[in-house]
Amino acid sequence: MKLTGIETRIVEMPLVTPFRTSFGTETVRQVLVVRAVAEGAEGWGECGASESPLYSSEYTAGAQDVLERFFIPALRTAQQELGDDFGAHRVAPALAPFKQHRLAKSALETAVLDAQLRTQGVSFADYFGAVRDSVPCGVSLGITDTMDQLLNTVEASLAAGYLRIKLKIEPGWDLEPVRAVRDRFGDIDLQVDANAAYRRSDARLLARLDAFELTLLEQPLPADDLLGHAALAREIATPICLDESATSSRAVATAVELGACSIINIKPGRVGGYLEARRIHDLCSANDIPVWCGGMLETGIGRAANVALAALPGFTMPGDTSASERYYQTDLTEPFRLVDGRIAVPHGPGLGVTPIPEILERFTVSRAWHPV
Numbered sequence: 001m002k003l004t005g006i007e008t009r010i011v012e013m014p015l016v017t018p019f020r021t022s023f024g025t026e027t028v029r030q031v032l033v034v035r036a037v038a039e040g041a042e043g044w045g046e047c048g049a050s051e052s053p054l055y056s057s058e059y060t061a062g063a064q065d066v067l068e069r070f071f072i073p074a075l076r077t078a079q080q081e082l083g084d085d086f087g088a089h090r091v092a093p094a095l096a097p098f099k100q101h102r103l104a105k106s107a108l109e110t111a112v113l114d115a116q117l118r119t120q121g122v123s124f125a126d127y128f129g130a131v132r133d134s135v136p137c138g139v140s141l142g143i144t145d146t147m148d149q150l151l152n153t154v155e156a157s158l159a160a161g162y163l164r165i166k167l168k169i170e171p172g173w174d175l176e177p178v179r180a181v182r183d184r185f186g187d188i189d190l191q192v193d194a195n196a197a198y199r200r201s202d203a204r205l206l207a208r209l210d211a212f213e214l215t216l217l218e219q220p221l222p223a224d225d226l227l228g229h230a231a232l233a234r235e236i237a238t239p240i241c242l243d244e245s246a247t248s249s250r251a252v253a254t255a256v257e258l259g260a261c262s263i264i265n266i267k268p269g270r271v272g273g274y275l276e277a278r279r280i281h282d283l284c285s286a287n288d289i290p291v292w293c294g295g296m297l298e299t300g301i302g303r304a305a306n307v308a309l310a311a312l313p314g315f316t317m318p319g320d321t322s323a324s325e326r327y328y329q330t331d332l333t334e335p336f337r338l339v340d341g342r343i344a345v346p347h348g349p350g351l352g353v354t355p356i357p358e359i360l361e362r363f364t365v366s367r368a369w370h371p372v
């Protein structure tokens with residue numbers, strides 16, 4: 001493939017409701033959108049970073065800067081050196097000298113991969129080896145001001161057909177909301193996500209969650225406390241799932257070998273892209289570790305890629321691939337809709353969806369073009 005240029009664009013999309021987690025509250029999603037222009041097609045990617053570095057060290061303006069200052073020039077050099085051998089599989093090696101910035105790397109690799117697959121007429125689903133035409137969907141529910149608000153949101157989510165409920169928890173908002181949801185809705189598929197808000201000293205408190213037979217407890221401790229997660233896994237019955245800790249296939253292998261988790265949330269952006277996400281899927285499948293696809297409030301661009309990934313055989317649990325309307329009144333692409341608790345896997349070339357130009361323009365706050 002021959003890349004001719006990369007466009008970086010910041011869009012700001014209002015969320016239908018504020019999304020509150022243990023690390024902050026978002027009301028507007030500021031998204032870095034990357035467009036890779038190649039001879040014969042253009043591809044799209046989006047960066048999962050938020051406006052502030054609260055989930056990870058990355059943030060939107062920083063991702064745009066590192067792309068423009070380092071990653072796009074490195075891509076230009078790689079294409080000059082590789083010529084016709086250049087392709088999406090060359091992006092990660094070209095960016096490897098630059099440390100971290102995985103969310104930014106993922107956005108660029110995804111855009112190049114999308115352009116490549118569109119020129120080849122191959123869908124993400126076929127490229128990655130999808131085995132399903134639709135995927136089961138869960139929903140992630142933020143922390144609410146009152147218990148009634150939470151219960152109403154759970155009720156609406158179940159009525160909408162979601163097959164799994166994920167509750168955000170934090171110290172002071174954990175046992176009570178879980179107990180209230182269990183009391184009201186019985187044995188639904190229920191899990192919690194702490195976003196690293198607890199410490200090893202909270203083990204006795206977290207063990208009290210066992211009474212509610214949750215599907216999993218996601219990232220209770222800080223991302224770098226693998227030994228703490230391993231100790232906690234020996235003390236509680238609820239399966240531990242990692243998110244922030246699972247930054248690469250190597251990190252996942254270490255966590256699994258240490259007994260720090262028994263389930264992995266695969267977020268392609270967090271691990272540097274869909275190619276690494278596929279490697280983690282394969283690693284977990286080989287070790288009988290169930291995986292599900294996490295979300296980062298993606299627009300239809302990232303949502304399309306996530307739904308395709310979630311159709312791989314090892315994705316045996318409903319993920320955060322919710323319908324577009326969960327977060328956006330108007331999505332950048334044709335909206336993803338929940339039908340009987342599932343979302344159809346796009347089957348067109350590349351992502352199978354494309355941003356709608358007038359909607360993209362409506363939400364765009366800045367853009368820049370970089371010849372390659």
Ligand SMILES: O=C(O)CCC(=O)N[C@@H](C(=O)O)c1ccccc1
Pocket residue numbers: 021048050055139140193195243294295296297298320321322
């Ligand atoms: O459904 C979704 O896309 C959101 C799922 C979700 O809760 N994502 C959280 C998380 O902590 O996993 C998140 C959102 C935005 C950015 C980072 C993380």
